[in-house]
Amino acid sequence: MKILFIGSRLFDDAAWYAKKHEIETIITESNEKAMNLDLADKKYIVPRGMEEPINIAIKEDVDAVIPLIGIDPPLTDVGLMKEKLEKENNIPVIAASSNTAQLAANKYDTKQMLTKNNIKTPKFKKLEKPYQIQDLENELPIVLKTPDGQGGVGVKIALNTEDIQDFIKDKNNIFTEKFVQGTEISIETLRWKEQTIALAPVYKGDTTLEGTHPLSKIKQAPLNISGIDNQQHNQAIRDLAEKLADMVKVEGTMDIDILHDARNNENYVIELNTRPSGTRYMTAATTNIYPICQLIDMACGTWSPENVKKEMKSYYATELPVGDFPENRQTPKIKQFSGENSYIVHGPKHYQRVTIRANSKENLNNLTYELVPDYARENNIKFI
Structure with a gap:
């Protein structure tokens, strides 16, 4: 099995899994100084755009292409590449079509689509x-x-x-x-060959008038909102996410942003993102399902929602924007949790975040205060 990955910044999320399954990996990247290039079996430094990745996919006779692009502008071109390679070369591209990517990238068109289909949006x-x-x-x-x-x-x-x-x-x-005063939620949804499964709703903090960026907020899972039946509510969010994924016919992964208005107990869809999610480590922490690794399973033809359900776990998890993780602590190099009570450090220097998971709230509290005691005390972190 040989897979071409487009973009190296997120490749460390996939490299360990590809190696485990003895998959030959190739990266195309426009920045010769980009991170993670050394993790692939072969690399190509190419101009921006999809023309060269198309040529390399054909020349290398790859079995599939997985774009690891975390911003919206190139995604429509990725969709056009998908249509070309799948139609003309029978090479699957694990990504959204150009129409779906274009819809998701245009936030106004997304809201019009939601309204037309009677899905609540502010x-x-x-x-x-x-x-x-x-x-x-x-x-x-x-x-x-x-x-x-x-x-x-x-x-x-x-x-x-x-x-x-x-x-x-x-x-x-x-x-x-x-402006809706409420709770910010993200949920990742996987879809391939018209089969769909939504993963775990992740709490991303409360809305603020300051417009605090989600990366600067403390995240938690499973989602727990006071005063409601959270089991029922979380299932309703999963159902909504799967409905949306099927509606726009996404392929690969889609991140859905939702606002929960506690005053009227309503969920409002804010936007769709047809790219790897910023909450992917939280998803992996709480479910043990690694979204980018799932894209590899899609490429290999082994993916199904039934397999995901069988593998899915339920842990307590949090993600903290610590800035710089303590240098005196050993940092796992592989982006994989090492056990039920473990952690992953990610992000560039001075903007690091640590995602922690545990098999109980008590253990999550204990591990958090053990790993980043100063940060935990300063922010009075406690999971109850």
Whole structure:
């Protein structure tokens, strides 16, 4: 078995699994100084775009292609590559089609699709020039977005007139979204050959007027919201995620962002992302299902929701944005949990995060305070 991976930044999530299954790996990467290049059996430094990866996939006669791209702009081109290689060369590409990727990348079109299909999303509207700032002032606080926003870029929670004026400056394509006070949730969903399974809903913190980036928040799983039946609620989120994945006919993995409004006990879908999720380590921690490794199973033809269900576990987990993990602690090099009570450190220096899992809340507390005692005490971390 030979697989071509496009992009090396996330390859350490897959390398250990590919090696375990004796899969020959090839990487294409546009940055010759990128991380993880040495983990592959062969590497190619190529120009940006999909033309060279297509040529290399054909030349190397690979069995499948797995794009490991964590940003939206290239994903439509990835979808076009998928259509070409699958149709003309019978090489499966474990990624979304160009139409699905384009829909997910355009946040306004996504919300229109959700509304058309009677799926709840916060109230929104497109702004037309000349912008009427006084109308927006009556709706403060309000979320301002551009359709191609991602990772906090192109998104602003406006609290006053100055915020509005600052955001609309030099922008031609803006829409508004009602600010919802509630709980931020992500759930990863796997889909291949028209078979679908949603994994674990992950708590990403509460919404804030400051617009704190999800990477700066403490994450927890399983999702536990006070005052509701969490078992029933989490299943409802899984059902919704699978419905959405089937609706847009995604292939590979899709990350779905949801807001839970506790005041009316409603879930609002915010956006879809047809790329590896920023919560993938939390998903692996709590379920023992590694989403990127699942893409390899799809490429090998061994994947099925039934297999995922059989392998799925249920652990307690948290992810902490520690900045720099203590240097006096040994850091696992392989991006795999070593046991029921274990951890993974990930992210670049000064922006590191540690994902911890355990078989009980008590053990999760104990391991957290053992690994990062200063951070845990400063943030008064306790899982109850």
